[in-house]
Amino acid sequence: MTHKLGWGLVGASTIAREWMIGAMRAQPGNEVVAVLSSDAQRGAAYAAEHGIAKSCTSIAGLLADPAVDAVYISTTNELHAAQAIAAAAAGKHVLCEKPLAMNLADAHAIVEACNRAGVVLATNHHLRSAASHQAIRQLVQGGAIGRPLFARVFHAVRLPAHLQGWRVHKPEAGGGVVLDITVHDADTLRFILDAEPVEAVAMTQADGPVEDGVMAVLRFDNGVLAQLHDAFNVAHAGTGIEIHGSAGSIIGRDVMTQHPVGEVRLRNADGERVIPLQPHNLYAHSLAAFNRAVQGLGAPSASGKDGVRSLAAALAVLEAARTGQRTPVRAD
Numbered sequence: 001m002t003h004k005l006g007w008g009l010v011g012a013s014t015i016a017r018e019w020m021i022g023a024m025r026a027q028p029g030n031e032v033v034a035v036l037s038s039d040a041q042r043g044a045a046y047a048a049e050h051g052i053a054k055s056c057t058s059i060a061g062l063l064a065d066p067a068v069d070a071v072y073i074s075t076t077n078e079l080h081a082a083q084a085i086a087a088a089a090a091g092k093h094v095l096c097e098k099p100l101a102m103n104l105a106d107a108h109a110i111v112e113a114c115n116r117a118g119v120v121l122a123t124n125h126h127l128r129s130a131a132s133h134q135a136i137r138q139l140v141q142g143g144a145i146g147r148p149l150f151a152r153v154f155h156a157v158r159l160p161a162h163l164q165g166w167r168v169h170k171p172e173a174g175g176g177v178v179l180d181i182t183v184h185d186a187d188t189l190r191f192i193l194d195a196e197p198v199e200a201v202a203m204t205q206a207d208g209p210v211e212d213g214v215m216a217v218l219r220f221d222n223g224v225l226a227q228l229h230d231a232f233n234v235a236h237a238g239t240g241i242e243i244h245g246s247a248g249s250i251i252g253r254d255v256m257t258q259h260p261v262g263e264v265r266l267r268n269a270d271g272e273r274v275i276p277l278q279p280h281n282l283y284a285h286s287l288a289a290f291n292r293a294v295q296g297l298g299a300p301s302a303s304g305k306d307g308v309r310s311l312a313a314a315l316a317v318l319e320a321a322r323t324g325q326r327t328p329v330r331a332d
């Protein structure tokens, strides 16, 4: 039988508009069947703009639709947990945006609800789906730089005006650069290093009610020290990641991005070479893994547990910045 997956969009969001609707429609058998918005008029306009048959104003209404097999949750962060748990209880598979929740208890509750219901849960950490980060992981895990010792992540960007709403003005919606960007850094480093962050130190910068810049160091359980620089207010820094090991260094430039771009170089005793990449759409790549997981053919690219772990690291960074103390990363 042909695989079919009907998506309900929970949240009439920018990320769905810019990336996810197209990436869903690129999957064989996938259809976007409904969208949930708290505002009936905006929801209807969003549905019309994107050729979605139905818009709803209640999650119960969306989940009652038998054409909805899976939900993609891209509301503001304080809403993710209740919506994910409701979706699991209705037997729908869940692809949830990062951060999974605002606190670890809620993130664990999402994982438990999805386990109980026997549905797939994935976290939309797109960077591990990038050809660049997959190549870096392969180099590191294949021993190309010897023992990994240090990492540096450059993820300071200027938020485009249309994304500056709740992210910079609403702490209660999960605004701030740490829950927005540092979570991605943590997940990407976990993926590349195959290691868990265990301790954080950090300082933040804030012009408004939430932090818009952070410099942090994470210690991983394999000994790696990772330096992170994330910001909302830096227009020209460019992004990148570096992994430095006992026998070589990997330099990734322009790779902390939604776009399938960037360059990866390996430097070691043999000299320096550019690693050939075959770039692909990051979100479509994750959705392909999600589709396979729904069919019982493997795991999503970032699981619920991955979402819990990246949130735990981000919360430790926030706590370290607040207290000025070295802070353990606790995922339980």
Ligand code: NDP
Pocket: 010, 011, 012, 013, 014, 015, 016, 036, 037, 038, 039, 042, 043, 073, 074, 075, 076, 077, 097, 098, 099, 124, 125, 126, 163, 165, 166, 180, 258
């Ligand atoms: P948006 O601000 O675009 O959407 C969030 C919510 O805001 C929507 O659910 C919608 O509410 C409301 N909203 C949207 N547009 C308007 C408007 N014009 N007027 C009033 N309200 C509006 O958020 P993003 O798409 O930037 O982010 C959503 C989630 O996705 C977050 O959790 C974020 O962290 C994550 N994200 C992940 C990315 C990734 O690459 N993995 C990239 C970007 C974001 P309603 O649904 O009620 O209509």
